[in-house]
Amino acid sequence: MSSTITMAVAKTESVEILNKPSRSLWEDAFIRLKKNKAAMLSSYFILFICLVAVFAEALSPYPFDAQYMDKVLQTPTWQHWLGTDALGRDLFSRIIYGARMSMAVAIYTSLISLVIGAVYGAISGWMGGQLDSFMMRVVDILYSIPTMVLLILVKVIFDAANIFEDPERKAYFGIVLALSLVGWVTLARVVRGQVLQVKQMTYVEAARALGANPFWIVIRHVMPNILGPIVVLLTFQIPSNILFESFLSFIGLGLQPPFSSWGVLASSGWQTMRSFPHLIIFPSTAIFITMLAFNFLGDGLRDALDPQMKGR
Amino acid sequence: MKAINILSIILAVFLSMGCTKKKKGDYDLDPKETFVVNITSEPPSLDWNKSTDTTSALIQDNIMEGLLEYNFDDPDLGLKGSLAKNWSPNEDATKWTFELKKDVKWIDGIEVTAQQFADGWERLLNPLTASEYSYFLYSIKNAREYNQGKIKDFSEVGIKVTGPHSLEVTLVGPQSYFPYLLTHHSTYPIRKDVIKKHGDKWTDPENIVTNGPFRLKVWDHDKAIILERNEIYYGEKPKFKNILAYMIPEMSTAINLFDKGQIDAQLVLPSTELPVLKKRAEHLESGILSLYYFGFNVKKKPMDNPLVRKAISHAINRNEVTKMMAGGQIPLTSWVPPGMFGYEAEIGTSFDIEKANKLLDDAGFKDRSKLPTITLGFNTNENHQRIAENIQSQLKKNLGINVELKNEEWKVYLNTIKMDPPHIFRMGWLADYPDPDNFLNLMTSYSDNNHTQWGNKDFDELIEKAAKELDKGKRKEYYSTAQKILTEIDVPVAPVFSSVVHSLVSKRVKNFPNNSMNRYEFKGIELK
Numbered sequence: 136m137s138s139t140i141t142m143a144v145a146k147t148e149s150v151e152i153l154n155k156p157s158r159s160l161w162e163d164a165f166i167r168l169k170k171n172k173a174a175m176l177s178s179y180f181i182l183f184i185c186l187v188a189v190f191a192e193a194l195s196p197y198p199f200d201a202q203y204m205d206k207v208l209q210t211p212t213w214q215h216w217l218g219t220d221a222l223g224r225d226l227f228s229r230i231i232y233g234a235r236m237s238m239a240v241a242i243y244t245s246l247i248s249l250v251i252g253a254v255y256g257a258i259s260g261w262m263g264g265q266l267d268s269f270m271m272r273v274v275d276i277l278y279s280i281p282t283m284v285l286l287i288l289v290k291v292i293f294d295a296a297n298i299f300e301d302p303e304r305k306a307y308f309g310i311v312l313a314l315s316l317v318g319w320v321t322l323a324r325v326v327r328g329q330v331l332q333v334k335q336m337t338y339v340e341a342a343r344a345l346g347a348n349p350f351w352i353v354i355r356h357v358m359p360n361i362l363g364p365i366v367v368l369l370t371f372q373i374p375s376n377i378l379f380e381s382f383l384s385f386i387g388l389g390l391q392p393p394f395s396s397w398g399v400l401a402s403s404g405w406q407t408m409r410s411f412p413h414l415i416i417f418p419s420t421a422i423f424i425t426m427l428a429f430n431f432l433g434d435g436l437r438d439a440l441d442p443q444m445k446g447r
Numbered sequence: 448m449k450a451i452n453i454l455s456i457i458l459a460v461f462l463s464m465g466c467t468k469k470k471k472g473d474y475d476l477d478p479k480e481t482f483v484v485n486i487t488s489e490p491p492s493l494d495w496n497k498s499t500d501t502t503s504a505l506i507q508d509n510i511m512e513g514l515l516e517y518n519f520d521d522p523d524l525g526l527k528g529s530l531a532k533n534w535s536p537n538e539d540a541t542k543w544t545f546e547l548k549k550d551v552k553w554i555d556g557i558e559v560t561a562q563q564f565a566d567g568w569e570r571l572l573n574p575l576t577a578s579e580y581s582y583f584l585y586s587i588k589n590a591r592e593y594n595q596g597k598i599k600d601f602s603e604v605g606i607k608v609t610g611p612h613s614l615e616v617t618l619v620g621p622q623s624y625f626p627y628l629l630t631h632h633s634t635y636p637i638r639k640d641v642i643k644k645h646g647d648k649w650t651d652p653e654n655i656v657t658n659g660p661f662r663l664k665v666w667d668h669d670k671a672i673i674l675e676r677n678e679i680y681y682g683e684k685p686k687f688k689n690i691l692a693y694m695i696p697e698m699s700t701a702i703n704l705f706d707k708g709q710i711d712a713q714l715v716l717p718s719t720e721l722p723v724l725k726k727r728a729e730h731l732e733s734g735i736l737s738l739y740y741f742g743f744n745v746k747k748k749p750m751d752n753p754l755v756r757k758a759i760s761h762a763i764n765r766n767e768v769t770k771m772m773a774g775g776q777i778p779l780t781s782w783v784p785p786g787m788f789g790y791e792a793e794i795g796t797s798f799d800i801e802k803a804n805k806l807l808d809d810a811g812f813k814d815r816s817k818l819p820t821i822t823l824g825f826n827t828n829e830n831h832q833r834i835a836e837n838i839q840s841q842l843k844k845n846l847g848i849n850v851e852l853k854n855e856e857w858k859v860y861l862n863t864i865k866m867d868p869p870h871i872f873r874m875g876w877l878a879d880y881p882d883p884d885n886f887l888n889l890m891t892s893y894s895d896n897n898h899t900q901w902g903n904k905d906f907d908e909l910i911e912k913a914a915k916e917l918d919k920g921k922r923k924e925y926y927s928t929a930q931k932i933l934t935e936i937d938v939p940v941a942p943v944f945s946s947v948v949h950s951l952v953s954k955r956v957k958n959f960p961n962n963s964m965n966r967y968e969f970k971g972i973e974l975k
Binding site for chain 2: 200204205207208221391392405407408409410411
C-alpha cells in the first residue's frame with residue numbers, strides 16, 4: 136500500500152510540473168515589464184503619441200500650414216487651444232503634425248540603422264579574423280569623424296540627389312537617411328560584441344556540430360539571444376534621434392518649412408521666448424514628456440530582458 | 448599623494464587657461480566712454496570701393512568721410528560739405544567744381560588732397576576692381592567707357608585735379624542729383640600707397656588709413672569691431688572714446704544683452720516681438736526710403752518665362768505680408784518707394800489670384816506638376832524667414848506651386864546671388880541718395896547690383912534719359928514708363944513693401960542718428 140501511495144504522490148507531483156505552462160524568455164520579460172508601472176505607463180503614452188501621429192489629419196482642428204493673418208501670435212484661446220505662431224498657424228495642430236514628423240524620423244531612423252547595424256555587426260562578429268578587424272576598423276574610422284560633420288555631409292549629398300517628389304517625404308527622408316547612416320555604427324558595435332559572446336555558447340556549438348548552415352545558426356540561434364540588448368539600445372536611440380533631428384533643423388539642415396517637427400517648433404519658439412513664451416513651452420513639453428517616456432520604457436525593458444542587470 | 452599631485456597639476460593647467468583666455472566679448476573698454484552697438488553680422492568688406500551692404504557701410508561711414516554729407520536737420524534732406532569747403536555747378540549743371548578743406552589729415556598725418564579723390568574714383572571705375580558700385584559714376588564723362596575697358600587712359604575721363612585742393616568733374620549731361628552721389632562710401636577718397644603696399648590686407652586694422660571721426664582699432668572677425676576716436680580728426684571730436692560693434696546675429700540674444708545694459712543700440716528688431724517691444728520707452732522708429740523685393744533669376748527655367756514671373760507677382764498679397772509684420776511697412780507694387788519723387792502707388796501688379804492662375808496656365812503650366820520645385824533664397828534672419836514662409840504659403844495656396852526655402856549666411860548669400868541666384872531671391876534696397884535714379888539705375892543691364900540677369904535696352908535708355916532731364920514733369924514720365932516695364936511687363940522683380948526701421952536705443956544715448964536714409968554716423972552721440 137505504502138508503495139502505491141508514494142507512487143500516487145509522485146504522479147501528482149509530475150502532473151503539476153507538466154501543467155505549469157512553459158514560458159519563453161519573452162513571456163517572462165513581458166510579465167516582468169508589466170510589473171513596472173512607469174514603463175507600462177510610458178509604453179501606453181508612446182502608443183498614444185504614435186496613434187496621434189498616424190491620425191494627425193483627423194485629430195487636428197486646423198491644417199498645419201494654414202496661416203491666419205488676423206490671428207498672428209495669439210496666446211491660448213478657446214479657438215486655438217495652444218495659441219498661434221508668428222504666421223498665424225494653430226500651434227495645437229502643428230504639435231500634432233510635429234508628432235508625426237518627429238516620430239517618423241525617430242522610428243524610421245532607428246529601424247534603418249538597426250538593419251544596417253545588425254547585418255554588419257553579425258557578419259563581422261560571426262566571421263571573425265581578418266574580415267572582422269577590417270570591418271571594425273571601418274567602423275572606428277566612421278566613429279572618429281565628428282557626428283555633425285558626417286550628418287551635414289550626408290544631408291547635403293542626399294539633398295542634391297533629389298530622390299523624392301512628394302514634398303512631405305522629401306522633407307524628412309533626407310534627415311532619416313543622414314541620421315541612420317550615422318546611427319548604425321553604434322548598433323554594429325553592440326551587435327558584434329553580443330555575437331562574439333553568444334558564439335561561444337554550447338547551443339551554438341551544438342548546432343554547429345550538427346552541421347547547421349552558419350546563416351541558419353545566426354538567424355535561428357544567435358539573433359534571438361542577442362535581441363534583448365538591441366531592443367534596449369533602440370529605445371534609447373529613438374529619443375536621441377528626436378534630439379538630433381531638432382538640432383539639424385535648428386541649424387537649417389533639417390526639415391524644410393512649412394513642415395515642422397517638435398524640434399523646429401521649439402527652435403522657432405525660442406526666438407520669441409521673451410514676449411510669447413507659449414510658443415516654446417508647449418513644443419518643448421511635448422519633447423520632454425516623450426523623451427522621458429522612451430527612457431522609462433528603455434529602463435523597464437532592460438530590467439525585464441536582463442533581470443541580472445536590475446539594480447546595477 | 449600621487450593622485451593629488453596629478454590633480455593639482457590638472458587644476459593648475461585649467462586655472463591658467465582660464466586666466467590667459469579672455470572671456471568672449473570682453474575687450475577692457477571703459478563702459479562710460481564706450482558706445483556699444485550690435486551690427487548683427489560680419490561686414491563682408493571694409494573696402495569702401497567694393498562693399499555693397501549696409502553693415503559694411505555703417506563701419507565705413509564712421510571711419511571715413513567723403514566730399515559731402517547729408518544735412519539731416521534740413522527737412523528737404525539737403526547737403527552740407529564734409530571734406531569739401533564749397534562746391535558749385537556751371538550754368539547747365541554739367542561741370543562741377545569742388546574745393547577741399549585744408550589741413551585735413553589722415554590718421555597717419557598725411558594731408559587729404561584732391562588727387563586722393565581722383566585715385567578713389569579711378570579705382571572705383573577700374574575694371575580690375577570689379578566694383579558693383581562703379582555704375583554710380585557713369586554720369587561722369589567717359590567713365591562708363593573706362594569702366595567697360597573701351598578707354599584705357601584715365602585722363603580722358605571727366606575727372607580733373609586742378610590743384611592740391613580742387614577738383615573739377617565734367618558730366619555726360621546735366622544731372623541734378625550728382626552731388627548726392629558724393630555722400631556715398633564708394634566715392635570716398637583712397638590712399639593708393641596704402642593699398643599698393645598691403646594689397647588685399649589693406650583694410651586690416653594695422654594697415655588701414657582713414658580720415659573720419661573714428662579709426663578702426665580691432666577687428667575680431669565674426670565677433671566684434673572696435674572703433675576708437677580719431678584724435679587728429681579735423682572737425683569737432685566725438686564726446687566719447689570707443690564704439691564697440693558686436694556681430695550678434697540672433698536678435699533675441701542681442702535684446703537680452705540690451706536688457707542687461709551690455710548693448711546700447713540694437714538696430715533691428717524681430718518682427719514677432721514688435722507688438723511688445725514697441726511699447727518700450729527705448730523704442731525708435733523711422734520710415735526709410737527703402738524697398739523689400741523678390742528678384743527672379745530670369746535665366747533659370749521656368750523663370751525665363753515672363754508670364755510665370757508675372758503670375759507669381761500677381762499671386763502675392765502684399766497686404767498680408769505687411770499685416771503680419773505689423774511694423775508700419777507700406778505694401779508696394781511699384782519700384783520707387785513712397786516718400787520719394789516718382790512714387791506712383793498704382794504701378795505694378797495688383798493682387799489678383801484669377802489673373803495669376805490664368806497667366807500661369809497660359810505659360811504652359813496648366814498642369815502644375817510640370818513646374819519644377821521653385822527655390823526661394825534668403826539670408827538667415829528671423830524676419831526674412833517669416834516673410835519667406837508666408838510667401839511660400841501664399842504661392843502654394845494661390846497658385847498651387849511648391850516653393851522650397853533656402854537660407855544662407857549673409858556673406859555666402861551675397862556670393863550666391865552674384866554667381867548663381869536661385870529662382871526667387873530676397874533682396875532689399877536702401878536709398879544711397881534720395882532720388883528715384885538710385886532705385887531704377889539698380890535694374891539697368893549694366894548695374895552689378897542687378898542679380899536677376901535681366902536686361903532691357905529700352906529700360907536702360909529711359910533711365911539714362913531721365914537722369915539728364917531737368918524738367919520734373921518729363922522726368923516723372925520717364926520713370927513711370929520705366930517702372931511699368933520693370934514691374935508690369937517684364938517683371939524680373941516683385942516689390943513687396945517699403946520698410947520701417949525699428950530699433951532699441953538705450954536711454955543713456957543722446958542724439959542717436961535716426962534718419963530716413965538709415966545712415967548711422969555716431970560722431971554726434973553723447974553718452975550719459
